[in-house]
Amino acid sequence: MARRPSLAGIGLTLLLAWLVLYPILIAAAQAADRAAIAAFVQRPGEWRALWASIWISVASVALAAALGVPLAFLFERFEFPGRAVLGALVALPAVLPPLVGVIAFLFLYGESGFVARALEHVLRLDHAPWRLQGAGAILLVHAYSLYVYFYLLTRAGLAKLDASMLEAAQALGAGRWVTLWRVTVPLLKPSLAGAALLTFMTALGSFSAPYVFGGGFRVMPTQIVASKLNGDVSLAMVETVALVVVALAGLTLLSRTEGDDVLVALGKGTAPRRRELRTPSTRALAAAAGWLLAAILLLPHLTLVLVSLVPYATWTTETLPPVLSIVNYRRLVSEPERLRPLVNSLWMAGASTTGAVVLALAAGWLAVRRRVATRRVIEGLLALPWALPGTVFAVALATTFAVSRPLALRWVLVGTGVILPLAYLVRNLPIAGRALLAGYRQLDPALDEAAASLGAGRWRTLSRVTLPLLAPALAAGASLAFVTALGDFVTSIVLYTYDTRPISMEILSSLRLNELGIAAAFGVVLMVTSAAVLGIGMRR
Amino acid sequence: MTVFLTIDAVTKRFGAVVAADAVSLSIGRGEILALLGPSGSGKTTMLRLLAGFETPDAGSIAVEGEDVTRVPPARRRFGMVFQHYALFPHLDVGENVAFGITGRGKGEGGRVEVERTVARVLELVDLGGFERRKVQELSGGQQQRVALARALAPEPRVLLLDEPLSNLDPALRERTRRELRQVIQRVKITTVFVTHEQEEAFDLGDRIAVLRDGRLEQIGTADELYERPTTLFVATFVGRANVLRGATARALGGKDGDVAVVRPEQLQFADAGVPGIVRERRYTGPAALFIVEGDRGERFEVLAEPGAARVGERVYVQATHVLSFADAGEVR
Numbered sequence: 062m063a064r065r066p067s068l069a070g071i072g073l074t075l076l077l078a079w080l081v082l083y084p085i086l087i088a089a090a091q092a093a094d095r096a097a098i099a100a101f102v103q104r105p106g107e108w109r110a111l112w113a114s115i116w117i118s119v120a121s122v123a124l125a126a127a128l129g130v131p132l133a134f135l136f137e138r139f140e141f142p143g144r145a146v147l148g149a150l151v152a153l154p155a156v157l158p159p160l161v162g163v164i165a166f167l168f169l170y171g172e173s174g175f176v177a178r179a180l181e182h183v184l185r186l187d188h189a190p191w192r193l194q195g196a197g198a199i200l201l202v203h204a205y206s207l208y209v210y211f212y213l214l215t216r217a218g219l220a221k222l223d224a225s226m227l228e229a230a231q232a233l234g235a236g237r238w239v240t241l242w243r244v245t246v247p248l249l250k251p252s253l254a255g256a257a258l259l260t261f262m263t264a265l266g267s268f269s270a271p272y273v274f275g276g277g278f279r280v281m282p283t284q285i286v287a288s289k290l291n292g293d294v295s296l297a298m299v300e301t302v303a304l305v306v307v308a309l310a311g312l313t314l315l316s317r318t319e320g321d322d323v324l325v326a327l328g329k330g331t332a333p334r335r336r337e338l339r340t341p342s343t344r345a346l347a348a349a350a351g352w353l354l355a356a357i358l359l360l361p362h363l364t365l366v367l368v369s370l371v372p373y374a375t376w377t378t379e380t381l382p383p384v385l386s387i388v389n390y391r392r393l394v395s396e397p398e399r400l401r402p403l404v405n406s407l408w409m410a411g412a413s414t415t416g417a418v419v420l421a422l423a424a425g426w427l428a429v430r431r432r433v434a435t436r437r438v439i440e441g442l443l444a445l446p447w448a449l450p451g452t453v454f455a456v457a458l459a460t461t462f463a464v465s466r467p468l469a470l471r472w473v474l475v476g477t478g479v480i481l482p483l484a485y486l487v488r489n490l491p492i493a494g495r496a497l498l499a500g501y502r503q504l505d506p507a508l509d510e511a512a513a514s515l516g517a518g519r520w521r522t523l524s525r526v527t528l529p530l531l532a533p534a535l536a537a538g539a540s541l542a543f544v545t546a547l548g549d550f551v552t553s554i555v556l557y558t559y560d561t562r563p564i565s566m567e568i569l570s571s572l573r574l575n576e577l578g579i580a581a582a583f584g585v586v587l588m589v590t591s592a593a594v595l596g597i598g599m600r601r
Numbered sequence: 602m603t604v605f606l607t608i609d610a611v612t613k614r615f616g617a618v619v620a621a622d623a624v625s626l627s628i629g630r631g632e633i634l635a636l637l638g639p640s641g642s643g644k645t646t647m648l649r650l651l652a653g654f655e656t657p658d659a660g661s662i663a664v665e666g667e668d669v670t671r672v673p674p675a676r677r678r679f680g681m682v683f684q685h686y687a688l689f690p691h692l693d694v695g696e697n698v699a700f701g702i703t704g705r706g707k708g709e710g711g712r713v714e715v716e717r718t719v720a721r722v723l724e725l726v727d728l729g730g731f732e733r734r735k736v737q738e739l740s741g742g743q744q745q746r747v748a749l750a751r752a753l754a755p756e757p758r759v760l761l762l763d764e765p766l767s768n769l770d771p772a773l774r775e776r777t778r779r780e781l782r783q784v785i786q787r788v789k790i791t792t793v794f795v796t797h798e799q800e801e802a803f804d805l806g807d808r809i810a811v812l813r814d815g816r817l818e819q820i821g822t823a824d825e826l827y828e829r830p831t832t833l834f835v836a837t838f839v840g841r842a843n844v845l846r847g848a849t850a851r852a853l854g855g856k857d858g859d860v861a862v863v864r865p866e867q868l869q870f871a872d873a874g875v876p877g878i879v880r881e882r883r884y885t886g887p888a889a890l891f892i893v894e895g896d897r898g899e900r901f902e903v904l905a906e907p908g909a910a911r912v913g914e915r916v917y918v919q920a921t922h923v924l925s926f927a928d929a930g931e932v933r
């Protein structure tokens with residue numbers, strides 16, 4: 062079909078560029094400051110933070126793969142009692158927003174957490190046997206929260222494998238290990254590369270774990286926020302650009318290995334059948350290992366629930382809290398200054414999700430259906446916020462919208478109620494965009510034409526045909542976007558004001574005031590809301 | 602024939618490709634016209650131009666004298682049956698058929714009217730009582746009939762069909778073709794359909810327009826196209842044909858320097874003529890197709906009674922009828 066110049070296409074392209082690209086360019090321009098660059102280059106701390114970001118991300122990928130890939134094989138290739146239930150439970154870390162996962166780890170494995178207290182008690186120590194701090198703590202949290210990518214993508218890849226390819230290898234004389242290395246793993250390469258990319262980008266942008274557990278150990282996102290909060294804006298911009306460079310380098314390197322999807326598309330056969338574990342002992346072993354694992358993976362969730370039931374100042378030296386009540390939940394609702402962040406987070410996540418979905422719908426319509434001339438640019442702009450760590454956008458938006466220059470399309474939004482929803486919206490664009498572009502691609506264009514030939518105008522076609530058929534993609538994209546915005550911490554810490562403080566900021570200040578029960582209760586609310594929204598949105 | 606639908610010098614380009622090259626056609630009221638051509642001949646583009654999904658770069662389309670060239674599909678009142686049917690997967694059979702007529706009458710009376718129309722149209726395609734079925738549960742043939750019912754429900758002025766039978770297995774095709782013809786004739790609707798299969802075009806079309814590279818090669822009844830093709834392309838694309846040149850063409854009675862086209866049934870074995878050896882015999886029941894290799898290396902297909910010759914036998918071939926065309930180079 063011919064590419065036609067379209068006013069709507071140009072308008073959307075410019076709007077997206079203003080939202081996504083413009084702030085980054087402003088940040089880059091501010092980074093061109095000789096003194097700031099000199100400071101960055103000369104301080105060893107900066108280089109340490111940059112290097113730490115890189116090796117922590119690479120190590121996170123390795124750990125997440127080491128956990129996630131064997132689990133995927135276990136649950137996809139073998140049949141044993143409880144497989145289906147356990148297989149779903151294992152994906153549960155996905156419903157913990159980053160900061161909530163971090164505080165759950167703090168309560169569980171921290172110096173005054175359950176595990177440390179239990180050991181103290183059993184071994185009769187007079188202080189905690191360890192400190193949950195530094196690179197090790199960060200890696201522990203990353204491995205726990207990020208293996209899900211490897212687990213889910215490898216499982217999906219295994220389910221897509223064509224059984225006849227494995228049979229062909231066996232018929233050609235390959236044993237089980239040769240088949241694994243020469244057929245299965247190469248065919249899984251796109252899934253593995255995709256998971257590695259997701260894990261690397263998330264670990265690189267990870268802020269909550271380094272912020273809470275880092276101590277003196279700095280990675281680039283925490284370094285940027287520290288510079289920004291110290292008022293050293295130019296240095297923060299230089300650091301931001303450095304992080305962008307690392308992110309783009311990682312993206313280029315990893316996405317190059319991802320493009321071999323053709324291999325899998327060739328096969329159209331059925332997935333290999335699961336191998337029934339026959340010997341009673343192996344069956345019992347697999348089941349026991351599975352349940353133990355699920356228990357370990359669920360411990361943070363349970364910890365959070367338990368701590369949320371502890372009233373203020375009732376738990377001191379005991380191994381387990383002596384008093385449990387729901388007073389913390391009552392306080393969330395009854396104290397206006399606690400209810401405020403709940404309401405704030407809900408409306409800001411709702412508004413930003415609505416905005417992102419509307420923009421993604423328009424982008425899908427223009428880029429996929431109308432195939433406007435700027436469709437590649439539109440798709441690129443939609444995906445860009447995904448490629449850059451959240452800190453980068455937070456700092457870039459904070460800089461761009463801190464001055465009033467209407468002619469340069471810059472207004473003072475920092476400090477108003479607009480900036481956080483706007484920042485969430487930008488961060489949600491890739492999530493909503495990916496879901497809706499894929500949804501649009503799966504729609505048969507003949508359906509629109511059929512509606513038109515039956516006399517339906519543009520709006521009737523949209524409401525009666527396009528939207529109902531896009532509903533699954535819409536629900537999936539919107540629920541993911543909503544949950545991401547609801548649990549956001551990294552953007553909020555840079556851009557929040559007291560009036561617009563979201564749940565994550567309230568969790569942080571409750572921790573500072575030693576209101577552990579309140580912090581945990583907020584965490585449980587976030588966790589349950591996220592799980593419910595995802596459960597509804599991802600249902601098929 | 603009263604002209605109902607007029608296509609006047611319609612041209613459509615996609616980049617460097619000319620998908621329709623000044624095509625002019627007139628279609629009579631109630632006529633069934635087949636657009637026949639190989640893939641890439643522009644037949645589907647022509648159908649999409651008629652439906653309004655594409656706008657011509659030049660030329661015009663008119664129905665009963667009303668210029669509809671730039672009327673959008675939604676207001677053109679042309680019904681269309683898509684190649685893969687394009688049934689709405691989220692609506693049931695009844696809702697699919699009602700899609701084009703809901704909102705015509707308001708209130709309770711309107712709803713009853715819509716339901717009555719849906720029932721009547723489904724009855725017409727022999728799917729009475731299928732209203733609440735899901736479209737995914739239907740067989741290919743049933744889906745095709747729902748698509749037809751949906752297109753007919755709003756009582757369109759023209760019915761357009763894009764390769765209507767290509768998605769059905771061969772056993773179903775002939776029966777569906779017959780039913781399709783019956784429905785079209787009962788509704789008496791002017792119909793244009795696209796096909797790349799000659800048999801389908803001959804069986805279903807009152808007239809057939811042969812397209813090639815966006816140009817109209819010839820339009821006529823099946824008999825006319827087969828017996829009096831006006832171009833070498835039509836002669837070879839429609840029906841089996843032996844294409845012969847040079848001395849062999851002359852020997853069979855063709856004009857000097859021309860290309861001779863002879864149908865297999867217009868060749869026969871005789872005591873004298875072009876000499877050759879029977880290489881193959883394909884038995885088809887009442888007759889057999891003999892592949893003969895001539896002494897100059899040319900190949901003939903001869904349709905004769907099954908016992909007319911044996912493989913390996915030396916024969917002489919004569920023509921009863923020869924079509925002659927000026928040589929336009931390579932036959933495609």
